[in-house]
Amino acid sequence: MSDLSHSPLLNLATVSKTFSSGTVALSPTSLTLGDGEFVSLVGPSGCGKSTLLRIVAGLTPPSTGEVTSASGADGLRTGFVFQEPTLMPWATVSENVALPLQLKNSLTSQESDRISTVLEWVGLKDFRDAYPRELSGGMRMRASIARAIVQQPDLLLLDEPFVALDEFTRAQLNEDLLRLWEDQKWTAIFVTHSIREAVFLSNRVLVMSPRPGQVIADLQVPFEYPRQPELRNDHAYADFCASISQQLASSIAGANS
Amino acid sequence: MKIVEKLFLPLLFGLGLICVWEALVIFYEVPPYILPAPRDIAVSLWTDGPSLLAALAITLQVTVAALILACVTGVGIAVLLVQSKLLERMLFPYAVFLQVTPIVTIAPFIIIWVDSVFVVLLILAWMAAVFPIISNTLLGLKSADRNLLDLFKLYGASRGQTLRRLLIPAALPYFLGGVRISGGLALIGTVVAEMVAGTSGESSGLASRLLEASYRLELSRALACFVLLSVTGYGIYAVLNWISHRLLQHWHESALDDSTSA
Numbered sequence: 001m002s003d004l005s006h007s008p009l010l011n012l013a014t015v016s017k018t019f020s021s022g023t024v025a026l027s028p029t030s031l032t033l034g035d036g037e038f039v040s041l042v043g044p045s046g047c048g049k050s051t052l053l054r055i056v057a058g059l060t061p062p063s064t065g066e067v068t069s070a071s072g073a074d075g076l077r078t079g080f081v082f083q084e085p086t087l088m089p090w091a092t093v094s095e096n097v098a099l100p101l102q103l104k105n106s107l108t109s110q111e112s113d114r115i116s117t118v119l120e121w122v123g124l125k126d127f128r129d130a131y132p133r134e135l136s137g138g139m140r141m142r143a144s145i146a147r148a149i150v151q152q153p154d155l156l157l158l159d160e161p162f163v164a165l166d167e168f169t170r171a172q173l174n175e176d177l178l179r180l181w182e183d184q185k186w187t188a189i190f191v192t193h194s195i196r197e198a199v200f201l202s203n204r205v206l207v208m209s210p211r212p213g214q215v216i217a218d219l220q221v222p223f224e225y226p227r228q229p230e231l232r233n234d235h236a237y238a239d240f241c242a243s244i245s246q247q248l249a250s251s252i253a254g255a256n257s
Numbered sequence: 258m259k260i261v262e263k264l265f266l267p268l269l270f271g272l273g274l275i276c277v278w279e280a281l282v283i284f285y286e287v288p289p290y291i292l293p294a295p296r297d298i299a300v301s302l303w304t305d306g307p308s309l310l311a312a313l314a315i316t317l318q319v320t321v322a323a324l325i326l327a328c329v330t331g332v333g334i335a336v337l338l339v340q341s342k343l344l345e346r347m348l349f350p351y352a353v354f355l356q357v358t359p360i361v362t363i364a365p366f367i368i369i370w371v372d373s374v375f376v377v378l379l380i381l382a383w384m385a386a387v388f389p390i391i392s393n394t395l396l397g398l399k400s401a402d403r404n405l406l407d408l409f410k411l412y413g414a415s416r417g418q419t420l421r422r423l424l425i426p427a428a429l430p431y432f433l434g435g436v437r438i439s440g441g442l443a444l445i446g447t448v449v450a451e452m453v454a455g456t457s458g459e460s461s462g463l464a465s466r467l468l469e470a471s472y473r474l475e476l477s478r479a480l481a482c483f484v485l486l487s488v489t490g491y492g493i494y495a496v497l498n499w500i501s502h503r504l505l506q507h508w509h510e511s512a513l514d515d516s517t518s519a
Contacts, residue, residue: 059407080411086404089508090426099422103412131507 006034008070009187010056010155015065017051024212025051028065031206031215035070036185038178040198040205042244044252048213049191053157056189071154079148079186081158085140087132093143094119094128100151115150121180122146138169142176149180156188163193174200175229182226195244199223200231207247210255217247293477301481309466309478313485316447316462319375320493323382324443328436330383331390335428336420338391339398349395356388360446364453378450378462385446386439390432397431398424430509433501440493448486 010033026048054060122142207217282294451464467482505512
């Protein structure tokens with residue numbers, strides 16, 4: 001169902017997760033993700049969105065099914081942005097951002113330049129020597145995003161990254177993230193509760209049902225990139241969000257009856 | 258204002274206490290072999306100063322050596338125990354034994370087995386000091402952020418990298434908390450060990466001198482030793498506190514200054 005203009009990057013074949021407690025977190029799910037797509041996963045709490053993300057990242061093994069990538073076994077460079085900034089409090093901003101590179105080998109001068117560039121992109125150029133606790137919540141999240149994209153990932157996974165931020169900061173970070181994606185074209189999977197956020201960012205929205213989670217709708221978002229902040233005031237945008245909201249509501253009602 | 262409260266108030270209290278003590282000793286004409294006046298202790302500190310300081314240096318040598326040894330072995334043991342749950346279950350009870358066994362009861366054996374007095378004292382002081390470092394460091398190693406652990410896994414970090422770059426920095430505040438407790442315990446351990454081992458003569462530490470003076474009913478000298486040991490204990494705590502603050506000031510909640518917080 002993925003857009004034909006994207007060659008496939010990642011394939012999930014009947015992936016499911018049952019925890020040892022017997023809880024079914026994710027019903028068998030099959031998906032194909034195109035290279036360069038920005039895909040959002042929306043759904044109610046506990047529907048297995050985060051579990052799906054962790055399976056794709058290789059942090060949680062699936063109970064059934066498998067995840068394969070176009071470039072072979074573990075050829076995908078993956079970045080992960082958590083709900084919290086998850087920075088090392090004892091390290092400066094630039095040391096935190098350097099982590100993925102340093103875990104591979106010691107830094108080359110080219111990579112040091114890369115860190116500066118990435119910090120400039122996220123607007124933290126003047127804060128490279130600051131410690132995380134000296135930053136605001138939004139700036140910490142920017143540092144976290146910088147760390148995730150510093151190694152030029154093929155795949156960027158974001159698990160409700162902006163949930164703790166105020167609305168203005170959140171909108172600003174949405175726009176900045178979109179700018180970075182339009183520029184770099186990594187493939188992104190973005191987990192969120194917010195339908196409006198999902199539609200604003202993605203070219204494709206996957207709607208999940210309540211536990212045990214399942215993808216119940218796979219929608220192409222009909223708005224052109226580059227997207228402007230004004231899109232949020234657009235009627236078509238509001239209608240599209242409303243239709244997703246309805247599908248979600250009826251699936252929740254169905255699950256509760 | 259702050260410095261006045263921090264320094265002046267405790268000093269004022271201590272000075273008041275000394276004045277009351279002096280007055281009571283004079284008023285009731287207490288003989289110096291029962292309770293010497295603070296003035297007598299001060300005189301003893303002055304006249305016996307050089308020899309007492311030399312004895313203190315010996316005690317301090319053992320204390321510092323024991324503390325350093327406790328830091329190295331304590332962290333080593335904690336890192337070993339954190340490698341596997343099985344290892345921890347197997348070995349941790351023995352660390353607890355080390356802590357709850359009074360060192361006075363082990364001292365006689367160590368004295369029989371080991372020739373060098375310095376090594377005897379070192380072993381006993383180490384036994385008194387090592388447990389808080391083991392248990393605190395172990396707790397710290399296990400307290401690393403779950404998400405950061407996932408991130409290290411995602412980026413394919415080796416065990417060594419995870420230990421060096423994540424677990425050890427995360428454990429540092431806990432370790433330092435343990436060291437602050439162990440600093441005092443190392444001194445207490447040394448003092449108890451000196452008293453039990455019954456060292457005497459030229460190379461004896463301050464605790465032996467205290468015991469010796471009290472046997473001779475030279476209470477003012479004994480109390481002078483006591484004062485020096487207390488001040489030393491406080492000094493060790495202050496130094497460790499300062500080191501801990503310096504190491505953590507950039508990032509840990511415990512070392513936040515109002516001026517630098519966001």
